[in-house]
Amino acid sequence: MTVSLSRCCWSAALWLSAAAPLLAQSAPAQSDFHRWAPAPPMGWNSWDCYGPTVTETEVRANADYMARHLKPFGWEYVVVDIRWYVGNDTAHGYNERDPAWNIDAYGRFVPAPNRFPSAAGGQGFKPLADYLHSKGLKLGIHLMRGVPVVAVQRRLPVLGTQVTAADIYSPEGQAGWLRDMYTVVAGRPGAQAYYNSLFQLYAGWGVDFVKVDDLSSPYHRAEVEMIRRAIDSCGRPIVLSTSPGETPIGEARHVQQHANMWRTVGDFWDSWEQLKEHFAVCQRWAPYSRPGAYPDADMLPLGRIGIRAERGDDRRTRFSRDEQLTLMTLWSIFRSPLMFGGDLPSNDPFTLALLTNREVLAVNQRSTHNRQLFRRDDLVAWTADDPQTGDKFLAVFNAQDQQLAPSAEAAWASPVVTRQTPGQAVAVDVDLTGARRLYLNVRDGGDDIAWDHADWLSPTLLQHGQPVPLSSLTWQSADAGWGKVTVDKSVSGAELRVGGQAYAHGLGTHANSMIVYELPPGVTRFQATAGLDQAGAAQNTGGTVQFLVFTQNPYRPMPADSIRVPVRLAELGLSGPCTVRDLWSGKSVGTMTTGEFAPYVRRHGARLYRLSAVKKTTSKPKR
Incomplete structure (x- = not known):
C-alpha cells in the first residue's frame, strides 16, 4: 500500500471539533488543566535524535520545519528533552563524567549557554519560547523529578522560604539510571515551595509543556500531586506529561486526575518486538483515555534517528514501511499523543506523508x-x-511473525538472568557433537525494561580438543533488533563488563537477538559465560534476559x-x-x-x- 500526499481536504469545522471530543466512558468532571489538551498533543521531541546533547541550533531547525510543513496539520509542540542544563554531556553513560552544571541561586537548573546561547545572561528559555511562539508553536522541556543533588550539596535556599534544598530531600527513591536528583519529601517545610518556584520560573520563560521523568515507574504519587499544585498556581497553562512507564494500572484514576498524559511503556525504539507488545498495552489502557488525559504509547521513532542518541547509531528508522504504517495506525486509533522523534529537516517524502494525512490524524484527534x-x-x-x-x-x-522454537527445544537454556542473579551471569557448556550450525539466542525476560544489554563472554569452541575463540570466526548472520551485535565490546560501545568484572573478548548484544555461525569440522563443545552487561544492569531495575543455544534451525516456516x-x-x-x-x-x-x-x-x-x-x-x- 502506498501513502499519497494528496488528501481529501476536511473542513476547518472538523478540526475545530477536536476541542471537545466525546467518549463513551463516563468521564469525571474536568479540571481546568484538562482543557489545556483538548486532543492528544502532537509535536517533536529531541530525544530519539540527540539524546542529552541537543543544541539550540538543532531545536530551531526542527521548529522551522514544523512551522513550514506540519503546523497546518495540528503539530505544535517542540520539546527539549533531557539534561539541557549540562554543558558537557555526551550520549551514553550519564553518570560517568563530572557534569558541568548550570543552576541558579535557588537550586533550579537553567539552560547551558554553550548549547543554548540565547539563554545567556539569565534569560533561560524565554528567547527560545518567544521564537517558537512567533511561529505559532509551543515550547516543551524535560525535567527530572526531585531536587538537584548539587543543590542539596551546596545547601542552596528554596525561593521564598527560610529552608534550603538540604531540608526537603531524601536519597530514598533516587533514580539508578540518572543520579542528578533526590526525592522531594512531601509535607516538609519548603517542599511544595520548591516545586512552586520551578514552575514560576518556567511560566516566566513561557514554557507550554513539561515532560517529568522518573515519575511514573515507580509511581511517585506525592510528587505528582506537588507538581500538579505547582502548575496550577504558576499562572500559565502548562501541559503535564509523566514518564517513563508503564505507569501502574492501579494508579490510572489518580494520574488521570493530575496529568494530561502518562507513559504506558518504557522507552520505545524502532524494534518490531516492542511495537508488537503495544497491542496488549493499548488494549489495557484504552478505557482510561479521557479528554485532556491520555495514556501515552511513547514517541514515534521514525525518519532519521540516532544522530547522538542513547540507542544505536545515526540511521533511518529500522521499521519497515509496513511497520511504520502499523505504528501510526495504532497510535492514531488508540489516541496516543504523537511526539515525533526523528530529525524533521531530514524527512523523506514517505515520512512526511505519514505525518500529514489529515484523515488519519483526525482519527487520533477527534474519534471516540x-x-x-x-x-x-x-x-x-x-x-x-x-x-x-x-x-x-x-x-x-x-x-x-516467523515464530521461534520454544526454549524446551534448545540444546541449552539459561534461567532468566536478572540483577539478582549471582554475578548477573551463568556458565554455558553445550555439547555440539555432530552439529553444523550454532545459534546464539537472547530473549527478553518479560519485565518492563527494554534496556536488555546481554553479553556472550569469552565464547570458545573446542575443536579436536583445542580451544578456538568464537570471535575468530565470522558469523553467518547477526540480528540484534534496534542495535548491532558487537565484537569485544558491549552493544552500548563500552567494554564488556558483567558482575563488576571486565572481559577482553566476547559478543555484545541484547534481547531479542540471534547470532548464527557455521561450525568448522571437529567442533564438539561450546563454552562461555552469559551475562547481563553493566550498561543494562545500571538502568532502573536492570534488564531481564534468557540465553539459549540451538544447534538446529529454531525458526518456524515464514507465514x-x-x-x-x-x-x-x-x-x-x-x-x-x-x-x-x-x-x-x-x-x-x-x-x-x-x-x-x-x-x-x-x-x-x-x-x-x-x-x-x-x-x-x-x-x-x-x-
Missing part, C-alpha cells in the same frame, strides 16, 4: 469509543466512532506475506450496506453488502478505513 474489536492470535482489529457523522473507523493489523482479516460488519454496529474508504490511500474501496469486510493485510502491516452506512432513499409515489 476507541477500543480493540478482537485479537485472533496475531490478527488484530480496532474500531472507533466519528462523533459528527456516526461513521465507524476500522483498523486491521497483521502482526504475524504468508499477506492474509485476509475478516470483520463482520455487525461487530461494528452496521446492519446494512456501507461504503468503505481507505484513509491511508485516500481512495474509495467500494460498497460492502455481504455483511463481512475482509481486506488483505501485509505481514507487520496495517489498514485504516472509514465505514459509512448507506442511507436508504425513499421515492415519492407516482400520481
